[in-house]
Amino acid sequence: MKRWLRVVLPSPSYLAILVVCCAACMAGILLFEWQMGARLPELRQGPRGLVILAAVAYGLYRVYAFHPSANAGYRDWLATTPWKGRQPLPWPVHLVPQDAFVLAILCGMSWLIWPASVLAVPQAFLTAYLLDLAVSLFVTGEWRFGYVVAAGLGAVVWQWQNATYSLALGLVTYCLAYVGLQRSLRRFPWNDTWLETLKAKMSCGVNASALGWPFGRLAPAIEESWRIPLRHAVLVSLLCGWWVFALVSLIPGPEDRANAMMIATICGMVLVPIVRLAVYCDGYAPPISLGGRILTGRWLIPGYDQVFVAPLLAALLGAMLLWVCWLYGVDLLFGGPPALSVSLVLVLGMGPTLKEWRLTGNHRIEEGTRRNQALKVG
């Protein structure tokens, strides 16, 4: 039994810490309740929260500690063995009966503390597990399934209050994630992933802010990795809209929900375009001053002013969509996410790309604001 369980269990010391913490909390609460002569549900939220936290930690641990993509040493070792992606991994990333056993223990602890809503434990576990698995799918280049799992995770969160539906959606998402996991393992050793490219660049020391001026701006290899393909821009934006909808749906009360959605939509429509503009313009000044533009009659400089098009369109189209929703009486909860997604698509996917802008824009290249820890010579 012990050997059977050790396949998935974390270090015994972590388990001991969890059990001792829960037991100590519970003993204190029971003692207090005995003295008061009544059950105090509010006090029991603390140890129950600990159990749910343990379920989240276990969910994250099950992918992080077992997936070769998360552990460079394990991955390198695996690459030296005759293991092929179609074979089972030495230690399983997918769910196994031992996981059910661990969850049953955690559920039992939760039930002892507070019998209602025991299902929150598997919900928390599944959410954390799927989140980590989605990350691993992106990291290993299986991004299609990564998006599917992330979208499914949104559905799990959306139905969080209804534990049965949420768990059912979680299980469906897990089935899809399982297929994605198998596909990603078959692609081992994942040499072509963006993470590997990024790591290679980092190890090369290609970090613009660490190169000062002018090399941080003008060195040839600096601009290589700055590009978000349109399909990713669209999918990320849709996912963001969906996730905002799912999270805001959890807020009780229609007014609070509407307020939260308004804040999220405004952030997406205003702040994100401003961030894009700041990233593009930091160190890339207009070729002539505003006074120069006015006095020389060059009101528009297409080569420079192109930088404003995407952020302005993002804000305008987002606002227009909201206005149309308001005009037709559509609830902000349903109107906000599409407006947010449209804004994000434009901000992330519309040209010029950062690389095109920096290499071919009509601007004046300057030191920029990243001068921390920099020495000015002369």
Add this chain to the structure above:
Amino acid sequence: MIEVVNVTQHYGIRPVLKGIDLRIERGELAAVVGPNGMGKTTLLGVMGGVLQPQHGHVAIAGTRRRQSVEDESALRRLAVYLPDHPWLPAQRTGREFLLTVGRLYGVDEDRLLEHAERLLALFDLSGQADGPMRSYSSGQQKKLALCTALITEAPILLLDEPFSGGLDPAGILALKRLLRRRVTAQKATVVLTSPVPEIVEEIADRIIVLREGQVIAFDTLEGLRRLSGQNGSLGAILERLLYPETVRKLADYFEGPHS
């Protein structure tokens, strides 16, 4: 080879460069001279791709700057621009920084290590090379900035006031000889600015004289002598070319009864 074609540049209303046309050949060291605020740094910035001129264009090895992503990427590998006041990462060591820049320019690793060592030794930086750059004196920082431009092995060097900024006589000597060798032995193209006529006279193949944003002369020292009718040093030639009014007034003054 660098071509500057009808370049006009202004930041506000007043043009800093007015219709500049230049052609600097491969294996040539050209020096830009002129009074302060006459567009020397701007001209070098336009060549270096830091500025996009309002009119005209710059072409390097036949490729226009900022025309396409691919071309500009290739040009950045080809031409290195070093401003008069570069910024260095204070926490990094000099050697670390040199190697990082060399790698960015795709210099072969073995050659890079060996070249870094030689450059550090040449500029008397070997002792400090493994310490953080914040501990360097301003002259040592200037030397290191120059070393970063040199380690790239780029065939075109655009250096704004490389001889100023606290460079000691040994550093000036090393840089002069090194640039000349790059030009003669490796057919590199070097364009630099300098306020010191003696240095320019010694190392430049041709001299670009700028006044009020225009090229008033672009020739060898001999050519400038012919143009100015002055057989003396570059300093004397520049006096004649850049400040003829002052020279005439001085002559008038000295010929006066109380001189």
